[in-house]
Amino acid sequence: MNSRLFNWCFKKSIWVYHANAGACNGCDIEILDVLTPYYDVERFGIRIVHTPRHADALLVTGPVTRQVRERLLRLYEATPEPKLVIAVGSCATGGGIWYDSYATCGGVKNVLPVDIHIPGCPPKPEAIVYGVAQALGMVPKQVQAQTYIEE
């Protein structure tokens, strides 16, 4: 995909669609919290839309249970390009505490291509705002893998 076109499309405000793929609701209510007066993400023009057809980004929570997987794929296909997939919470980013259970797929990255991971259990509303801002290139990444070898 043409990255200049991509950057231009996402210059201003993005519209997000929130999809719960089997989450406990913790991340979902923190996402709703981001709309409320203290965090008010709508002042950046970011709003929650009610159909994937209008969405620029999918905010996916939950480890993607076996039952919901097919519907999530259909939702992804229904979202027009260019689109971002943002995985919110430990279940979405790494499969969570049930990453190897018979009923889950171990995280969104095993089902959809993820653009930004926002870890947390649940992530604070500030962390979600930071992650979305990072997806838009407004703030830098703060984490780096760490390795240590004893001398």
Added chain:
Amino acid sequence: MFKHTISELKEALVCLQAGQVTLAYPLQPHPAEENFRGKPVVDFERCIGCGACAKVCPPRLIQLTDADGYREVSYTLGRCTYCGSCRDVCPAQAVQMSPLFETATPQIEDINISIRLKLLTCRECGETIATQRMAKRVENALHEAGYSHTENVNLCLSCKRKLGLNSPAWIQEVTR
């Protein structure tokens, strides 16, 4: 009808009295509270590779692997539940829950931690005993408790038995 209007006025009053409460975040920082459990961080100099954290971690994201003379302690923090159990059990206070919550990243491997510590092998048979740091910790504890016989820390249990070094008689001798 009149009641309804009064009610609407009261609701408007509630909103007006609240005023504007929006935080300036992310244009200005909004740090977490004092005791907040954010991303786990490890003090590499303190970690002894004992694996206590691995035993209590609910998402089982801490793995210990012994290979090539090193023990690797790896944290796959993508699925961390931020419970703080690792911090609570660490005997060396190496693991802390930092206040960091702005951990978003395109590659989830960016929040992983990998620590490689030298292994101690048995001087007789070459079996892995533990990490060298764990052995040092045991030695220090023995010294502090007044035991001078710490030269056999680098023998594994089977070799100690073979050499008769943990028979009741011997134990009585060294603790006299």
Added chain:
Amino acid sequence: MLAQQFISKINLNGKTRLSCANPNTIMVDVPAEELQATARYVLNELHGRFISSAGADKRDIAGSFEVNQVFGLDQDKLFMVLRTEIEPTQPVIPSITPFIPGANWAEREVRDLIGVTPTDHPDPRRLVLPDDWPEGVYPLRRDFRYNEHPAANSDGRWKMRTPPPDSSVLPIGPFFPTLEEPVFINLFVRGEKIVGLDYRGFFNHRGIEKMADAELTYQQAIYLAERICGICGTVHSVCYCQAVEEAAGIQIPERALYLRSFYLELERVHSHLLWIGLACHFIGFDTLFMQAWRIREPFMWLSEYLTGARKTYGIAAIGGVLRDIPQDGPERIHPVIDRIEKELLAVVDAIQGDGSLRQRLLGTGVLSNEDARAYCVVGPTARGSGVDIDARRDHPYAAYADLDFEVCVEQGGDNWARTMVRIREVLESIKIIRQVLVKMPAGPIKAEVDEIPPWKVGVSSVEAPRGEANHYLLTGPVQRAYRWRVRAPSYNNLQGIPAMLQGQNIADAPISVGSLDPCFSCTERMGVIDQDSGEVRVYRQAELTEMFIASRSHERRSQAKKG
């Protein structure tokens, strides 16, 4: 009354045997052929309330399956478990759903996960497992590994019930605007009236009970329990710890009991304020949604300060609690709860006369007292219909036996009644928090816990914001549970939806379902499919509101004509 004393008063003949699992729980060993009669006896003579069913695979140790039906004897503050052994060669059990409608899902879940089929069950479809799960594979059997992924059954499809004649089908979900959880509801409608519904849930089935009995230790399972629900995590983790403590006979220090009550009430306040905002969001009253969540936010910061996290407090431990509140905790707590109380009272005063709100909530989503009892609903859903149950008073746990609080009951049975119950409960919770801060004694916060003895039964209830959460636990031989059954309050409440929506307008469906405060919210946009012509019409929220207003004025006009 202690279980031992109670047993002497029971009159059950036949091959039934009674024993005490612990001071709060009576075990009744019933052979399958006497199960229905015994269940009727418990229901009618002992005034028992059905709570849940737990199936277990004990073929390795006892050569049979086991099904436990948990009942609550609320007036006597006891639990009673009807335990039946089932032959593995013929895994069937007589169904109790025909006379206890609230047992419908519980029995189907036992069939899905263990493979014991209830005979004469009115709706024997698959409930919990994914549609593509192969037949004959039962995850909670001991020979199934928790991390197996059996091949998909591509013919697996959920079959909808036959709708009543002359009705259309409205499919809602699994992904829907304002639906916080995936769920699939088919509403059967005639014109604007709902004449029935069919429900396919359990999109969130994550295999929690299997993980606790196959992979995680007792300590790790506390954090598993906390994430069953992201809004009432403390409820489930404390309930799990209590079940283990009941089973193992562990005594909790007094300060820990008070701290548990404190953290639980903390959670109730934030959950109810969240619900008030969401309920208004469903009916389009976004002003109150924003205000309710604005009032709630300082409370989340307070929780973060007191426990280390906004929501997943992580304070439950077997034997007590993990962390005490900071020394200067009370200094920060009092201003925040005083302010919430003041602001909430201002909001409640403001909405009392709000005509639009009253129109939408009064008289809609009516759940009668009889239906509430039949479907064994719990929590504000039950209390809004005049059913006076509350686990804090009926099965006292933590410090509630020493605390003074009112159980809020309303008689209306409609959405307004349930709203009022929750608002009153927030104010009661604030009073309880103040009491706890005054009465809490000094002392240790956690008891020393040795190894947990195996083969002990523990049953525990905790009053979640949504109702009674009940955990049944059987301890195992390798320092993990052998069988852990979680019954969340929404499990029973959701079964009452068909009775609640019968005869209601479509436009009232979202708020009625939302008034249960289920762990999912409902629709604002619906697609209607005309079965005959195949035409699809999509209603937007504004249109639904207009339809609602039009239907109300039509009703008023026809009433005026009659009168």
